[in-house]
Amino acid sequence: MAILNSNIPSGPVAQKWEKHKFDMKLVNPANKRKFDVIVVGSGLAGASAAATMAELGYNVKCFCFQDSPRRAHSIAAQGGINAAKNYQNDGDSIYRLFYDTIKGGDFRAREANVYRLAQVSVNIIDQCAAQGVPFAREYGGLLSNRSFGGAQVSRTFYARGQTGQQLLIGAYQALERQIGLGKVKMYSRTEMLELVLIDGHAKGIIVRDLVTGAISTHAGDAVVLATGGYGNVFYLSTNAKGCNVTATWRAYKKGACFANPCYTQIHPTCIPVSGEHQSKLTLMSESLRNDGRVWIPKRKEDCRKVPHEIPEEARDYILERKYPSYGNLAPRDISSRAAKEACDEGRGVGPSGLGVYLDFADAIKRLGENVIRERYANLFDMYEKITGENAYKLPMRIYPAVHYTMGGSWVDYNLMSNVPGLFVLGEANFSDHGANRLGASALMQGLADGYFVLPYTIGNYFASAKQPKPKADHPEFKKALDDVQARTKRLLSIKGKRTVNSFHKELGKIMWEKCGMARSEQSLKEALKLIPALREEFYKNVNVAGSEGEFNQNLEHAGRLADFFEFGELLCHDALHRNESCGGHFRVEYQTEDGEAKRNDEDYAYVAAWEYAGEGKPPILNKEPLVYEEIHMSTRSYK
Amino acid sequence: MNLILEVWRQKNANDTGSFVTYEAKDIIPDMSFLEMLDVVNEDLIARGEQPIAFDSDCREGICGTCSMVINGIAHGGLRGTTACQLHMRHFSDGDTITVEPWRASAFPVIRDLVTDRDAFDRIIQAGGFVSVNTGGTPDANALPIPKTDADEAMDAAACIGCGACVAACKNASAMLFVSAKVSHLALLPQGKPEAERRVLNMVKQMSIEGFGSCTVTGSCEAVCPKEISIDFIARMNREYGKAILKNRTDSKEGA
Numbered sequence: 091m092a093i094l095n096s097n098i099p100s101g102p103v104a105q106k107w108e109k110h111k112f113d114m115k116l117v118n119p120a121n122k123r124k125f126d127v128i129v130v131g132s133g134l135a136g137a138s139a140a141a142t143m144a145e146l147g148y149n150v151k152c153f154c155f156q157d158s159p160r161r162a163h164s165i166a167a168q169g170g171i172n173a174a175k176n177y178q179n180d181g182d183s184i185y186r187l188f189y190d191t192i193k194g195g196d197f198r199a200r201e202a203n204v205y206r207l208a209q210v211s212v213n214i215i216d217q218c219a220a221q222g223v224p225f226a227r228e229y230g231g232l233l234s235n236r237s238f239g240g241a242q243v244s245r246t247f248y249a250r251g252q253t254g255q256q257l258l259i260g261a262y263q264a265l266e267r268q269i270g271l272g273k274v275k276m277y278s279r280t281e282m283l284e285l286v287l288i289d290g291h292a293k294g295i296i297v298r299d300l301v302t303g304a305i306s307t308h309a310g311d312a313v314v315l316a317t318g319g320y321g322n323v324f325y326l327s328t329n330a331k332g333c334n335v336t337a338t339w340r341a342y343k344k345g346a347c348f349a350n351p352c353y354t355q356i357h358p359t360c361i362p363v364s365g366e367h368q369s370k371l372t373l374m375s376e377s378l379r380n381d382g383r384v385w386i387p388k389r390k391e392d393c394r395k396v397p398h399e400i401p402e403e404a405r406d407y408i409l410e411r412k413y414p415s416y417g418n419l420a421p422r423d424i425s426s427r428a429a430k431e432a433c434d435e436g437r438g439v440g441p442s443g444l445g446v447y448l449d450f451a452d453a454i455k456r457l458g459e460n461v462i463r464e465r466y467a468n469l470f471d472m473y474e475k476i477t478g479e480n481a482y483k484l485p486m487r488i489y490p491a492v493h494y495t496m497g498g499s500w501v502d503y504n505l506m507s508n509v510p511g512l513f514v515l516g517e518a519n520f521s522d523h524g525a526n527r528l529g530a531s532a533l534m535q536g537l538a539d540g541y542f543v544l545p546y547t548i549g550n551y552f553a554s555a556k557q558p559k560p561k562a563d564h565p566e567f568k569k570a571l572d573d574v575q576a577r578t579k580r581l582l583s584i585k586g587k588r589t590v591n592s593f594h595k596e597l598g599k600i601m602w603e604k605c606g607m608a609r610s611e612q613s614l615k616e617a618l619k620l621i622p623a624l625r626e627e628f629y630k631n632v633n634v635a636g637s638e639g640e641f642n643q644n645l646e647h648a649g650r651l652a653d654f655f656e657f658g659e660l661l662c663h664d665a666l667h668r669n670e671s672c673g674g675h676f677r678v679e680y681q682t683e684d685g686e687a688k689r690n691d692e693d694y695a696y697v698a699a700w701e702y703a704g705e706g707k708p709p710i711l712n713k714e715p716l717v718y719e720e721i722h723m724s725t726r727s728y729k
Numbered sequence: 730m731n732l733i734l735e736v737w738r739q740k741n742a743n744d745t746g747s748f749v750t751y752e753a754k755d756i757i758p759d760m761s762f763l764e765m766l767d768v769v770n771e772d773l774i775a776r777g778e779q780p781i782a783f784d785s786d787c788r789e790g791i792c793g794t795c796s797m798v799i800n801g802i803a804h805g806g807l808r809g810t811t812a813c814q815l816h817m818r819h820f821s822d823g824d825t826i827t828v829e830p831w832r833a834s835a836f837p838v839i840r841d842l843v844t845d846r847d848a849f850d851r852i853i854q855a856g857g858f859v860s861v862n863t864g865g866t867p868d869a870n871a872l873p874i875p876k877t878d879a880d881e882a883m884d885a886a887a888c889i890g891c892g893a894c895v896a897a898c899k900n901a902s903a904m905l906f907v908s909a910k911v912s913h914l915a916l917l918p919q920g921k922p923e924a925e926r927r928v929l930n931m932v933k934q935m936s937i938e939g940f941g942s943c944t945v946t947g948s949c950e951a952v953c954p955k956e957i958s959i960d961f962i963a964r965m966n967r968e969y970g971k972a973i974l975k976n977r978t979d980s981k982e983g984a
């Protein structure tokens with residue numbers, strides 16, 4: 091069994107971080123340059139961490155698979171970033187953000203981490219404004235806020251519908267500045283394919299240069315993974331095409347526990363699937379729910395009618411009816427399920443019948459089209475590009491889609507995994523969102539981890555672990571390199587009859603149908619038969635084009651898919667073991683009479699941290715109990 | 730619908746490259762241009778041929794990864810649209826479509842439609858930032874900024890760094906890209922202290938990278954998927970003029 095020590099500092103929750111910062115050992119400024127840090131990922135978490143550590147004096151190597159760090163998937167975040175600034179004087183506070191996040195996560199997150207997140211949230215906004223992030227402002231020149239799902243205060247900062255882009259460009263510019271100063275060496279178009287441990291400590295990685303195909307080793311005193319989420323195990327998701335689980339999965343196979351993989355978030359407002367050719371799904375930001383009303387026809391017979399021919403009394407505003415106090419701003423998991431139920435009843439709209447309306451007619455009447463245009467023009471434009479429909483005139487059609495993954499590498503309070511020297515940040519770790527993430531909280535977490543948490547805690551590791559410098563000629567590097575080469579050769583040598591993409595699509599279908607918005611013991615058991623069978627076929631019958639020593643996107647895809655196959659099984663395994671419904675994990679056997687998720691705190695108030703037990707062996711379950719000292723666990727209600 | 734594609738194929742930077750003709754069959758109007766290429770690639774792989782290499786990631790018009798010249802126009806000519814957001818409903822059955830990479834000496838071809846755009850990152854390294862370290866920054870509301878300035882800065886900051894402006898320019902100039910960054914930061918009080926040094930260093934790096942000069946034809950603005958205005962080029966020229974007059978040195982030190 092792995093040893094999981096969450097290392098939560100003692101004392102009252104509000105003082106833990108202060109106290110811990112004081113207790114942690116420091117590396118003196120002149121010694122920092124003696125440490126080499128490997129950062130994999132250049133999204134909000136990776137770029138902010140790499141830049142900040144370089145500013146402090148560490149030597150940083152940063153890796154990403156895109157052609158520039160500025161293109162990490164964080165760029166796509168639209169709606170905003172939360173912070174407990176209480177600029178609106180509407181009753182917000184660090185405590186309220188902490189409380190909302192714990193409750194939103196359905197009481198499955200670690201209190202101490204979440205409290206710290208709420209605390210540092212205020213620094214993030216200051217930092218970003220100082221970098222020149224062009225946040226939205228009021229005429230008086232001060233920052234503007236909007237509200238987001240799961241909150242009754244207005245605490246979301248934004249930059250039009252491009253908040254992720256602007257925050258990432260801020261972090262990217264800080265990173266480029268350090269690259270220019272020679273403190274960070276950047277490796278773009280470079281993919282990490284293996285983690286290297288020496289004497290149990292993370293000491294390096296194996297990477298493939300995606301342009302030349304060359305495989306090489308990089309040694310460091312610590313390895314930081316900020317590699318994003320695993321939503322693409324479902325094939326169709328709102329994630330960028332390249333998003334993958336390889337880095338954290340490779341770490342898992344080297345001993346780093348994977349926590350709560352079954353906590354996946356389905357976002358309620360995405361553009362419905364239009365056909366088999368679909369390569370990804372597009373999110374329509376949740377901020378739209380501030381002004382849009384979700385409805386479907388009351389009667390099945392009306393579903394094919396043009397929406398404005400359906401009179402008011404024949405419409406069912408599902409969220410307003412079911413959740414009067416939060417209405418259209420009910421949290422994501424709840425809103426998604428409401429849409430699914432409606433479509434399952436046969437009341438869905440659009441050609442596929444898998445859609446509900448998000449209607450702006452009332453808001454346009456109340457505020458004028460100009461105001462709506464100012465708030466959401468880019469989203470309306472995107473909707474029109476994709477669907478060919480004008481949402482100022484017709485209601486949007488939306489449907490839930492896989493969007494975010496709360497599970498990830500298990501980390502302690504210091505964001506270090508159970509493998510010493512291996513830190514995991516951002517969406518790639520499991521730590522802050524429990525079983526469901528609230529809107530605008532991922533950007534906050536990525537930047538909190540990278541700007542304000544890791545730069546402190548990594549110093550503590552260096553100062554206390556006192557590990558020798560890794561030597562690049564250590565046999566562990568050679569061994570890991572050989573493993574990677576063997577895996578690559580294997581994929582290329584199969585030369586079967588099916589394409590990589592067709593396998594990925596099929597895996598995605600299994601995951602979505604058997605382990606998507608609603609899961610059952612039976613569906614999960616089926617998935618656990620289907621996935622290994624498909625994986626076996628993959629290794630017999632896949633056709634990976636091209637060769638190793640060249641730019642080869644098909645090979646990249648095959649490698650990522652190979653890891654998704656193994657990971658998908660763990661995800662289903664976790665979902666099967668968790669005999670309760672909580673947040674994004676909905677087991678049909680565990681629901682209340684009116685169809686709400688039924689948690690089981692007695693048996694499942696723990697983090698499930700899965701440990702790799704070797705090829706062909708079932709994973710080992712480690713439990714980190716969740717102890718709530720500050721907040722009383724209650725049934726989550728948004729009614 | 731069925732289409733004929735003339736696609737630029739080039740094995741690597743040293744290969745001379747040429748157009749190759751492909752058929753794209755059973756294409757439906759709801760597909761994006763890249764989904765159409767996916768279909769062609771699936772077919773090529775099944776036939777044991779090398780798929781067409783092209784860059785993409787977000788496929789929703791924001792990451793700036795996709796980059797191809799379609800029928801002679803960067804991103805295909807639909808106003809304010811990247812190639813990944815261009816849908817096949819804008820084409821008709823039987824059309825012949827040419828597809829090429831960005832062509833500029835500062836963006837060498839890596840393979841087929843994929844180019845090396847590192848030059849843009851190096852221009853940012855030269856000065857496209859505000860020199861603040863993490864921590865110790867004032868409260869975000871301590872410095873009010875007029876909404877109009879913030880909005881204009883956002884108009885400039887919307888650039889996705891795709892390089893279409895360069896691909897569209899007969900001189901392969903990067904002025905729209907550079908001016909968008911210079912303007913974004915110059916419009917905000919946070920960017921003012923190093924505005925002069927920034928514009929001098931970025932412009933210098935731009936010419937080191939081998940981008941051409943600007944003759945104000947406006948072709949960059951016409952293809953920009955974020956509709957960045959060439960007014961920013963005029964603004965940058967003013968900033969540059971001011972900076973030259975003040976005769977600042979171009980120290981690269983940014984700490």
Ligand SMILES: Cc1cc2nc3c(=O)[nH]c(=O)nc-3n(C[C@H](O)[C@H](O)[C@H](O)COP(=O)(O)OP(=O)(O)OC[C@H]3O[C@@H](n4cnc5c(N)ncnc54)[C@H](O)[C@@H]3O)c2cc1C
Pocket residue numbers: 130131132133134135136153154155156159162163164165166167168169170171172253254280281282283316317318319328329330333334336337373493494515516517518529530531532533534536
């Ligand atoms: C469409 C969309 C909209 C969103 N909107 C919001 C929002 O409004 N508010 C909010 O708070 N959150 C939002 N989110 C969620 C949020 O954007 C992400 O959770 C967050 O940006 C993740 O940041 P990250 O730094 O952890 O990872 P990412 O930004 O995904 O970065 C991952 C990095 O790791 C690199 N990488 C991955 N694997 C490897 C490997 N094997 N080798 C080398 N490099 C690798 C990549 O190149 C990349 O640089 C949204 C998400 C989506 C999909």
Ligand code: FES
Pocket residue numbers: 784785786787788789790791792793794795811812813814
């Ligand atoms: S793929 Fe991201 S902009 Fe086209």
